[in-house]
Amino acid sequence: MADTLLELKGVRAGYGDAVVLDDVSLEVPAGESVAVLGRNGVGKSTLLLTIMGFTELRRGSILWQGEDITYLAPHLRARRGLGWVAQEREIFPSLSVEENLTVTARPGRWSVKAAFELFPRLAERRLARGNQLSGGEQQMLAIARALTTNPRLLLLDEPLEGLAPIIVEELARVIRRMTADEGTTVVLVEQHAEIALGLTEHAVVLERGSIVHRARSRELLANAALLDRYIGLKLPEAAGA
Amino acid sequence: MLTSLGGVLFDGFAYGMLLFLLSVGLSVTLGMMNFINLAHGSFGMLGGYVTVTLMDRLGWPFLATLPAAFVAAAALSVVLERLLFRHSYRAGELDQVLLTIGVVFMSVASAAYIWGTVQQPVQLPDYFTGSFTFLGVNFAYYRLFLIGTALVVTLLLVAGLEWTRFGAQVRAAVDNQRMARGLGINVNLAFAITFALGSGLAGLGGSLAIAMVGLDPDFAFAYLVYVLIVVSVGGLASIGGSFAAATVLGISDIAGKYYFPALGSFLIYLVMVGVLMWRPAGLFGKR
Ligand SMILES: Nc1ncnc2c1ncn2[C@@H]1O[C@H](COP(=O)(O)OP(=O)(O)OP(=O)(O)O)[C@@H](O)[C@H]1O
Ligand SMILES: [Mg+2]
Numbered sequence: 001m002a003d004t005l006l007e008l009k010g011v012r013a014g015y016g017d018a019v020v021l022d023d024v025s026l027e028v029p030a031g032e033s034v035a036v037l038g039r040n041g042v043g044k045s046t047l048l049l050t051i052m053g054f055t056e057l058r059r060g061s062i063l064w065q066g067e068d069i070t071y072l073a074p075h076l077r078a079r080r081g082l083g084w085v086a087q088e089r090e091i092f093p094s095l096s097v098e099e100n101l102t103v104t105a106r107p108g109r110w111s112v113k114a115a116f117e118l119f120p121r122l123a124e125r126r127l128a129r130g131n132q133l134s135g136g137e138q139q140m141l142a143i144a145r146a147l148t149t150n151p152r153l154l155l156l157d158e159p160l161e162g163l164a165p166i167i168v169e170e171l172a173r174v175i176r177r178m179t180a181d182e183g184t185t186v187v188l189v190e191q192h193a194e195i196a197l198g199l200t201e202h203a204v205v206l207e208r209g210s211i212v213h214r215a216r217s218r219e220l221l222a223n224a225a226l227l228d229r230y231i232g233l234k235l236p237e238a239a240g241a
Numbered sequence: 242m243l244t245s246l247g248g249v250l251f252d253g254f255a256y257g258m259l260l261f262l263l264s265v266g267l268s269v270t271l272g273m274m275n276f277i278n279l280a281h282g283s284f285g286m287l288g289g290y291v292t293v294t295l296m297d298r299l300g301w302p303f304l305a306t307l308p309a310a311f312v313a314a315a316a317l318s319v320v321l322e323r324l325l326f327r328h329s330y331r332a333g334e335l336d337q338v339l340l341t342i343g344v345v346f347m348s349v350a351s352a353a354y355i356w357g358t359v360q361q362p363v364q365l366p367d368y369f370t371g372s373f374t375f376l377g378v379n380f381a382y383y384r385l386f387l388i389g390t391a392l393v394v395t396l397l398l399v400a401g402l403e404w405t406r407f408g409a410q411v412r413a414a415v416d417n418q419r420m421a422r423g424l425g426i427n428v429n430l431a432f433a434i435t436f437a438l439g440s441g442l443a444g445l446g447g448s449l450a451i452a453m454v455g456l457d458p459d460f461a462f463a464y465l466v467y468v469l470i471v472v473s474v475g476g477l478a479s480i481g482g483s484f485a486a487a488t489v490l491g492i493s494d495i496a497g498k499y500y501f502p503a504l505g506s507f508l509i510y511l512v513m514v515g516v517l518m519w520r521p522a523g524l525f526g527k528r
Contacts, residue, residue, distance in 0.1 A: 054419060054422075073422075075422045075424075075427050075428065084423045084424070086420060090420040092417055092420070093416055094412055095413060099412075103406065103412075103413050103426070104413070104424035149424055
């Protein structure tokens with residue numbers, strides 16, 4: 001029985017007066033990654049933003065390793081072990097690739113050097129500025145940057161979106177390595193549902209701000225009818241967004 | 242004519258360095274937090290009064306008052322930031338302008354109440370009063386000292402911002418505050434420290450300025466205009482930009498007053514308008 005890393009209990013959250021998430025409860029056991037699936041605009045990014053403390057939380061609570069962090073400031077959540085890769089990557093444009101990593105790196109398994117070994121392409125572009133990178137390089141840097149904070153839980157917001165197929169494969173391999181070999185737990189928001197389900201143990205499906213289905217990733221992957229209904233996925237080919 | 246050109250360039254550069262010290266802090270905090278602190282000039286004025294008071298009433302040597310001016314302005318800025326300013330970070334720009342302009346009025350009134358509205362006397366130490374002539378240009382020792390101080394400050398600032406982890410965190414927060422927080426940077430603390438350093442530099446600039454430009458309660462407003470020009474021409478969060486803008490502004494102002502006395506300060510506004518039409522985000526601006 002693994003410890004619970006993160007637990008959301010009956011969370012209602014949104015932006016200003018607008019409520020986006022309602023009654024979301026979610027448990028992430030240590031070492032068991034979770035895929036978050038759902039169509040565009042259902043609140044997947046908002047879920048990750050809420051876990052990081054960037055939305056207005058109106059109801060419910062968030063526990064981190066049993067401790068209540070509902071009202072903890074985002075930077076303290078990060079320091080306790082939450083890593084976040086934003087959907088828009090949000091590389092610091094005026095910092096070099098290396099600085100993008102060193103500026104927030106914290107001691108642990110993932111040193112800046114280890115991140116460069118994981119992404120040799122970034123090592124080659126060490127001195128380039130953040131705003132000089134291609135989309136694929138930015139995504140690698142965003143993941144590397146989160147990794148070098150040495151999080152216990154990594155929140156990934158559509159890390160494969162908009163990338164060339166060959167880079168999608170490369171990144172999927174990296175995520176598998178992180179989860180399977182290195183023991184990093186991941187909450188993976190992804191439109192590429194097949195890949196996401198192949199990389200995770202558990203899956204939840206969001207619809208209009210609420211979780212409408214929970215399953216083992218393996219079982220959901222086998223249930224073509226459900227996948228089609230919830231996210232319009234026609235197996236075996238992904239329908240795309 | 243050539244002699245006077247050399248003299249105008251030297252005096253203008255020295256004056257520009259004063260303007261740089263007075264404004265660089267605002268450029269960084271404006272770029273970092275989008276907080277419009279019009280009271281920045283008041284911190285400069287405070288530095289001037291600290292120097293005058295310590296010298297006049299307590300007999301401190303001039304040089305010893307400089308760090309005191311820095312510390313006093315930095316400390317007051319932290320108090321104001323905690324008590325007043327931080328509540329308006331999320332408010333609109335108009336709210337920030339009104340709040341901080343109110344602080345300027347209060348600082349002007351307080352200065353007039355405590356020190357009166359008269360010009361404060363500043364007696365520079367003897368070793369600063371002389372000058373020497375080289376190639377026909379008169380180099381005043383005090384202006385050389387000003388230039389030297391500003392260059393040292395610039396080097397320290399650039400080194401601190403470019404080569405330290407704290408500096409990188411400040412730049413990251415300027416680039417993207419939310420992401421910086423999400424990765425564990427304490428943006429509020431980084432801002433408070435930067436804000437205090439920037440205000441302290443204004444205090445230092447103010448105490449260095451008074452021997453050149455005098456000191457009365459109008460200082461806070463008179464130099465606010467220059468500070469805003471430097472920031473808008475130099476661009477936000479750019480030390481190099483502030484440095485270049487302050488230099489151009491200082492030289493244009495001195496040259497304008499020397500060659501076209503009838504125009505007064507008009508030339509600097511022409512320069513400002515020209516630069517902003519050419520590059521709306523400022524010389525080195527990112528936004
Ligand atoms: N900053 C914001 N302010 C107000 N509403 C927002 C904001 N960001 C998102 N929303 C709204 O919240 C809802 C959920 O958005 P969210 O980005 O979480 O969806 P998503 O599932 O991540 O979508 P996508 O698949 O397109 O990334 C949408 O209706 C969106 O318009
Ligand atoms: Mg999203």
